[in-house]
Amino acid sequence: MPVIETAYAKINLALHIQRRRDDGYHELETLFAFVDAGDTLTARAAEADRLQVRGEFVDALDDPFDNLVMKALTKLPRPGGIELLLEKNLPVAAGLGGGSADAGAVFRVVRDMHGLPDDWHTRAAKLGADVPACVDSVTCIGRGTGTELAPIKNDLAGTPVLLVNPRVMIFTPQVFTEWKGIGGGPLKGETAREIAMSGGNDLQKIVTEDLQILEVILALNSLSDTNPVLHRMSGSGATCFALYETNEARDDALREINTRHPEWWTLTGNLR
Structure with a gap:
């Protein structure tokens, strides 16, 4: 088998x-x-x-x-x-x-x-x-x-998530090379939800402000328009994610993204 x-x-x-x-x-x-x-x-x-x-x-x-x-x-x-x-x-x-x-x-x-x-x-x-x-x-x-x-205490298990990628490849060394030595400090919080909500992605600023990769900026703005609980770039990009309260809200967001940007790659699921 x-x-x-x-x-x-x-x-x-x-x-x-x-x-x-x-x-x-x-x-x-x-x-x-x-x-x-x-x-x-x-x-x-x-x-x-x-x-x-x-x-x-x-x-x-x-x-x-x-x-x-x-x-x-x-x-x-x-x-x-x-x-x-x-x-x-x-x-x-x-x-x-x-x-x-x-x-x-x-x-x-x-x-x-x-x-x-x-x-x-x-x-x-x-x-x-x-x-x-x-x-x-x-x-x-x-x-x-x-x-x-x-x-870490995982109080986000089962949370609906939408991933979008504007079909741009960003190579990790390219992003880390641009880091200027200013970071977000230690992560704060006792649970996954607390850490996620209080934290950020130091690489996101590099991609959107220093490298000015417009496709990622557009992806983040588009996800923001869908009223997520949290949206952010993952890792060194270019994929961005959004978390939602319900599967229905996530699926509504997917339909909106697909209508506005049918050429983007998307994936829906729930956090493990």
Whole structure:
């Protein structure tokens, strides 16, 4: 029987940069959350590792066979090969941790089929800063470069969410390079809702004010017009999210966005 895993779309409900490290990376605090939709991985036991990729965004992958899915497989010891089919539904370089979410789903596939080594977190962190959080894909705090995880009371589970992307690719290093050393300070609050509502995204100011990426500004303004509880850019962009009180309010917002901007990519779901 195949093993099927969803690579849940990651969003940063809040992201505060603390400092630039000597190695060029940045210390940060972020509130990770995950939408109950994303890419899909279908796995079967095989004699050797194989990967097939399909979906709307397959052409955006520079080399589908050298992406984080295959790299994740090589990081995990197991007695046999795994054949994977990746349905690429999430846009690339979009602030959703798409590649990291795919890698996290690979870890869960291997966990279900063979179990994970005790040092799985270290192996995941070597693949990227978002990968450890994407393995369990639950709301949590990320510190350091994002790999140091801490639990948080998740009072946002089930919250309706709308994602929009104006089909612009923004590469993370481009945004972090522009950081001028002014951050939002420590995250404040005891629960996910408190932290999300009191926090912000330090990268959003860079994208909208310093880089002046007009498509992201338009996406944020468009979401604001739908009367959300909270709307913000995720990660380094260009995907923006909005949270709503009810599924009906979210679906009304989706119809409004689709009518005004039918060319945009959209995704609806609920926070895990």
